[in-house]
Amino acid sequence: MNLNASRPLTLLELADPGLPGFESYSPFCLKAHRALKYAGLSYACVRADNPAAHRPHSPTGQVPVLLVGAEAVPDSTDILARIEQLAPGRIARSPEALLWEELADTSVNGFLVAARWADDRNWPATRAAFFHAMPAPVRAVVPALLRRKQVGKLVARDVWRAGPEACWRRFGALLDQLDARAPEHGFWLSGPLSVADLALFSQLHSLRTPLTPWQGAEVDRRPRLSAWLGRVDAATRTVSVPLRAAS
The missing domain is CATH 3.40.30.10 (Glutaredoxin)
Structure with missing residues (x-):
């Protein structure tokens, strides 16, 4: 029903x-x-x-x-x-969970955008995936213009300002910190799944597509982080038993 x-x-x-x-x-x-x-x-x-x-x-x-x-x-x-x-009470929204959501949506997302748009290793796959439906004459010009704009934003966000080596060094350090913080069991915060799990998962899991193979491998080689991602994936992949919905 x-x-x-x-x-x-x-x-x-x-x-x-x-x-x-x-x-x-x-x-x-x-x-x-x-x-x-x-x-x-x-x-x-x-x-x-x-x-x-x-x-x-x-x-x-x-x-x-x-x-x-x-x-x-x-x-x-x-x-x-x-x-x-x-669905009241289903997804926890504590102040701490909201702080983790903000970190995911800003800091972690910056590395995802850089991986797709600024990393020369990944740009051909990103271009093909995002712009395949464009007419060929438009596709010859517009993706490069949009890429330049995105890289400019990444520089302004201080993600790409110091160049690729510094960016991916900081990315690795962030993954190490998240791996050290990741719970051995259960979800990100003690208790039920929260917005922290959903926000962090969505950014990190998005690095595991074929568009960004190096970054995805970096995520997966952090064992605690990878195991937690697997738990969140399993818990959220299909529609669960419905709760009473508010009108």
Whole structure:
């Protein structure tokens, strides 16, 4: 039985990457998918190659956007808060969990963006995956322009300012710190799965696609971190037993 049938849920997001275990190339869309599944909420998807296609429901033209009936909830952080209202108590949202979510969505995400857009080893695969639907004349020009813009943002964020060697040295140090902090059992914080698990998982798991093989291997060779990622993946991959949904 769909407990949210009176207000159907629709996730507006990007095209399906066609990779088992990865609902989206966007870590923020992946975060929303896994939160909805773990909360036991049935939902539909509307996908588009360009996030601007969802602009009528998103002032920034970014994804994901969750439609709760006619109500549009943009931004993955706000979506997780709305999911907590729909399935109270299912996903923990303590102050500490929210701090980890912020670190994932900013610091960890910076390395994911750098891996895809700035790392010369990965750019050909990223370009092919993200821009294959473009007409050839446009594809010959636009991806390079967008890449230059993204790298400029990474420099401004101090992710790429000192160049690739410094970036990946800092990336390795961050993974070492996360590996040392990762729990041997259970989820990131003591108790149930929280927004910390969903946010950290979505960014780190997104590094494990074929777009970024070196970075994914770096994640997987940290044993505690990799084992925790496996537990979160198993817990959130399919829709769980639904809880009572708020109207």
